[in-house]
Amino acid sequence: MARPRSEEKRNAILAATIDLVAEQGLGAATADVAKRARVPHGSVFTYFGTKAELLNAVYVELKSELADAIMKRMPDDGSVRDQLRHLWMSWTAWGVSSPSKRRTLAQLSVSNQITEDSRRAAMTVAGGAVEIVQRAASNGALRAMPISYVGALVETMVGTTMDFMMRDHENAEAIRDAGFEALWQALN
Known part of the structure; x- marks a missing residue:
């Protein structure tokens, strides 16, 4: 046995x-x-x-951890701007405090070893965060674009912001706040 x-x-x-x-x-x-x-x-x-199964498990695990960090203490009765700001603050805090996880997730996100099943599972786990981004973009220039495209733009903006926050600790808060304002303007 x-x-x-x-x-x-x-x-x-x-x-x-x-x-x-x-x-x-x-x-x-x-x-x-x-x-x-x-x-x-x-x-x-x-x-x-297999190694591919291991990488897929890591991908889903990291996406789940990130979604949990984002949705923790999400203001239920807040405006879409307040919720998007919470998403932004939580995501940047997670990435800056977990650089190895962030680097690994970035590599896995563009890997052809990650299956469509794993990508769907990650989207399901991130459903609450995705819905906030959709609502934020619903009246802006990106309203007719697929959520996968809008999500990729958000990921790029948050990634760039985290990179600069980590390079310039002294101005990290200002960089984070400016990044959010740029995101809000892009979506809304």
């Missing part, structure tokens, strides 16, 4: 993968993942059948 899988080992493999992809890129070896997670190499494939 097979041993039950350990949530602790699974999480260690995911964490090791996040760190190694951030450091080495998507070519990081599963043997290095196992070594960093302090599990036998075969354990990686016990928990994730």
